[in-house]
Amino acid sequence: MCGIAGIFHVETPKPVDPVRIERMCDAMVHRGPDGSGVWTDQGVGLGHRRLSVIDIEGSPQPMHSVDGRTAIVFNGEIYNFRELRRELEKGGAQFRTSGDTEVILAAWQRWGPSCLEKLHGMFAFAIYDLEKRQLFLARDRFGVKPLFMARLSDGSLAFASELKGLLAHPLLRRKVDPRALDAYLAWGYVPDSHSILAGVQKLPAGHFLLLERGRELRAPSRWWDVDFSDRAKGSEADLSAQLVHLLREAVQSRMVADVPLGAFLSGGVDSSSVVALMSEASADPVRTCSIGFDVPSEDETSYAEQVAAKFGAEHTARTVSQEEFSAIDELAAMFDEPFADASALPTWRVCALAREQVTVALSGDGADEAFAGYRRQVFHHHEERVRSVLPAGFRETVFGGLGQIWPKADWAPRPLRAKATLLALAESGEEGYARGLSVTTSDQRHGLYSEGMARYLSGYKAEDELVTLMRDAPARSGLDRAQYADLKFWMPGDILTKVDRTSMAVSLEAREPLLDHRLVEFAARLPERMRVKGQTGKYLLKKCMERYLPDNILYRPKQGFVTPIAAWFRGPLAGEARAIATSSTLAETGWFDPRALGTLAEAHISGRADNSRVLWQLLMLDKSLTRLNLQS
Incomplete structure (x- = not known):
């Protein structure tokens, strides 16, 4: 596993300082402590940090093709590289190493972007073609390996495996995207369609980006998707x-x-x-x-x-x-x-x-x-059966009405905590699933925002993106x-x-x-x-x-890693919870209503409500903002 970084001048081939690439890579030294490399040419620079796993001595990066025409930096593993190598050798390809990196280069030279369909594995890589002056960025089907990108003020596109790599570039603007903030508070993470910093993008899973000097930036192209619209036959x-x-x-x-x-x-x-x-x-x-x-x-x-x-x-x-x-700061980093x-x-x-x-x-x-395998998927499957037999108007009136008056009984046994289920049944399947997946509802978030933040968002609702994704899915059923x-x-x-x-x-x-x-x-x-x-x-x-x-392994109730954040915020982190509203970096942003944050914290600390997940979100947001050193 590795870390990659690079700079590509899209319009004019300005010189790339190799020291700048080196600093971007060094910010990710944890991804590759076993070696490093930087290569620059007219208007382009590629950098790499290596964790040696396959062909330990023989595959340094950046790596050039045998003919010297292309160069690559690669993060990940290609599990079928030996089979691909044999196929490529039959077509005349020559190899100097025994690893998977050189196989990707040869596959790109043979098949172009179609080579991605032949790669089985997890990967994010960049290939530069010196003759065509093209940069090819690609990410694996599921997004196992990350890739961040940003267009900078000097006309270049910078990319890196982690945001750390981009943050090492002095031209990167450090201004928060309010829509990404709303999405984070909705889900508990910043989805791949957003970045916490305005102007930074993540190459989506199953997509590639092909850039050519002198031409305008294109949108990423999807090269793979999962299809739920067909059904297998058989016993x-x-x-x-x-x-x-x-x-x-x-x-x-x-x-x-x-x-x-x-x-x-x-x-x-x-x-x-x-x-x-x-x-x-x-x-x-x-x-x-x-x-x-x-x-x-x-x-x-x-x-x-x-x-x-x-x-x-x-x-x-x-x-x-x-x-x-005590490890929260290190975790945020x-x-x-x-x-x-x-x-x-x-x-x-x-x-x-x-x-x-x-x-x-x-x-x-x-x-x-x-x-x-998730409980929410099983619940949704059964909720969809209810939606299929009861008209939307009836569900909205009856279940919606009950959901509004049903108490939010965090302390009660699970069967009595029906508020979320009732409200979900009043909605469409997509809206109901978004409700179940989210940490906070849009109304809850707007109850925390300042008037200025609410005006800026002007009707933006993070859940709409998931609803649209589900409605447009290649699928037959709500479970799909x-x-x-x-x-x-x-x-x-x-x-x-x-x-x-x-x-x-x-x-x-x-x-x-x-x-x-x-x-x-x-x-x-x-x-x-x-x-x-x-x-x-x-x-x-x-x-x-x-x-x-x-x-007893296969059929016992599912249990994941548990972290006792509810108890922390009523004990050793109670002070941190109160500080969110008054003295934290977050309090200084003006995005939130301090009184609403204070009420949220005190209700949890006193035991009147379980607001631990929201408080954890706010605390981790505060820690991140401190590290990002935002610009005004």
Whole structure:
């Protein structure tokens, strides 16, 4: 895994200072501590930080093609590079290295942008063609690897793997985009369609950008999408056999490395499935690691130990204290943009534990999105049945009315916390799913904004983007649309961002076999009954893994990493919660109503409400703003 950066003068070929590229790369040294390189030519510069995983000695970057016509910087792994190399060699291509980087160069020279369809893996890369004076930027299908871009005042386009790289450029403006701020407060992260800084963009997942000197900037082109509009035919047994085959291929392809390799093991369905298939494919014991908590009700290490023992894994576990709030500043520094998924803390800890043993770790990320494993997807599936039989007017009147008067009972047992469900049923399926996915509603956010901020947004509503994405999805059903939204919106913005930044912070390469695109394309074609059966999500995945895993692993209630932020804000972070309204960087922006923020904090601290998620968002936003050193 690596970090890349570069500068391309779109209009006139101004000189590029190699020191500037070097500084952009050095800001991301954690992504590549094993080596660095910079190359510049007329109007272009490419830089690279390397974490050596494959062809450790033989693939320095930036790398040039054999004929010297093209140069590349690449972040990621191409899992089918050996097969592609053989295909290219039959066509006359020559290679000087044994890694995947040179294969991408040869594939680009053979097929142009169509080469992307042949690449199986996670990647963000830049290729410069010296003859055509073209810069080609590309990002993998799901957005596993990030790529930030900004048009600068000198006419250049700068890009980097992290916002840190762009922040190292002196011409980057540091002014917050208010719409990105609203989106962050809606979702708890800045989605890939926005950046917290105005003028900065993220190349969308499954897109490329082809630039040519002297021509206007083009919009990115989509080269891949997932299609839920078709349905696979076959019996449950046949589809299960196909699924096992695809799972094996996905796991085995991601076990290629010239450095120590292992896996995260939480004891849940997804990571346990990955470890089971790794064990099947390996002659040596699989190295696994897990993090436990000092609160027994939130600790899953016994399940991880059960799976590790079953497959003879070399397992390492560590118990961490729930009192992790002292690391908040360091956590904010990893993400640059505000990021409020509190599970980032334990994810960072398990990555650090893994890095003590291995350089590459396989994870179980992606299965919930692809196979409908989230509780919200199962709820949405059943809510859509209600919407299909009750007219919209009836639902809006009855469910909407009940939802308005139903108390927000955060303290009550789950069956009695019906307010959100009632309000969701009063809306369309897309609006209801956006409500369920969001941290705050538009009304709640506007209740916190200052009058000036509300006027600036002038009707902008972050949820509309997700609603439109779902309505335009290549899909047949509400469940299809929910999964499409999770794969295209939630996963790159939250899950993959979290894993990329926390793993790269400790120089660990994380690989996601359950995001093999062939596996996800198969899952998208499964009949709904093979994804959700009753209250069980990921039905076929669990069914086919019964030959490997016991029922208490497959069918116990889903549990993720838990961070006790509600308790923190009533204890050691109560002062920080109060400061948000009065003395923080956030308070000085003028974006929020101080009285509303103060009321929010005091209601939580006193125990009258659970406002912990919103307070966590505001705290992480404050920490990020401090680091960004904004311009007026």
